[in-house]
Amino acid sequence: MKIFATIRFYWGAFIISFNTAVFMIPALMLFGKHKSTIVHHINRLTLFMMGGKLSQEGEMDKSADMFVMNHQGIIDIIGLEALQNNHLRWVAKKELFDALWFGNLLRHGEMISLDRSSKAGLRKLMNDVKESKEVLHRGVAIFPEGTRADEQPLLSFKQGTNLIAKKLKLRVQPIVITGSKHVLNEHIKEGHSGTVHYHFLPSIDVKSDDKEWFNDLRENMQKVIDAELDNHHRSR
Secondary structure (H helix, E strand, O other), X not given: OHHHHHHHHHHHHHHHHHHHHHHHHHHHHHOHHHHHHHHHHHHHHHHHHOOEEEEEEOOOOOOOOXXXXXXXXXXXXXXXXXXXXXXXXXXXXXXXXXXXXXXXXXXXXXXXXXXXXOOHHHHHHXXXXXXXXXXXXXXXXXXXXOOOOOOOOOOOOOHHHHHHHHHHOOEEEEEEEEOHHHHEEOOOOEEOOEEEEEEEOOOEEOOOOOOOHHHHHHHHHHHHHHHHHHHHOOOO
16 A cells, blocks of 8 residues: 555665664774775665665676676665675765765765755766775666666666766676666655566676767666566566
C-alpha cells in the first residue's frame, strides 16, 4: 500500500541522515586513516536497515581511473560504497558541499566539488581528476547525466566527462545501476525493500583521438538498462 511505501521512504531518509551525522562524519574526523573502511561499513549498515540488498554482475576494475554510472538517487552511492572498499572520489555539485551534514561528509571524504555555473568548473574538475589519478591514486566516480533521472532512457551525457577522459587518457569503466529507485524513490517519496543491481561493464582505455567512445559507452549502457527491464522487469 502507498501509505507503507511513504512511511518506508521517510524511514530511509531518516536512517541515511542519522547514520551520516551520528556515525560517519565523527568517525571520518577521528579516524581519518581508515576513511574507506568507515564509509564502506556504515553504508552497508544503512542499506541493511532500509531493507536493501546488493547484487553484482561482472567485476570492478581496480585499475580504472574513472567510473561512469547512470543516476537515480542517493542509493546509487550508498550501494556502491557498500559493495566495494576502494576509496572512490565522488564528483558532486558544489551546492551539496554547502549542506550542513552532507557537506561535512563530502569535505571530510575529500570528494570533488563541481561548479556547473562557472566555466572554470571544468578546468577545476580536470585538475581534480588528474590529482586523483597521479597523486592520490583514487578512482573518480561520476554521473555524466548530470542529474537524477526518472525515466528509462538515459539523459544526454555531459561532454565534460568526455573531454577530461580524452585529455588525460583515462581508463574508464561504465557501471549500470538498476533497482535503486525501487529501494528509495526520491521523486515520488516511496521506499521498499529490494535489491540494487550493479553491472560492471568492460573498461575502456580512452585515446585522445577517439571520437566515438563516449557515444558507444552511452549506447552500451542503455542496452543493459533495456535488457534489465525486458528480461527481469527491473527499471533503472
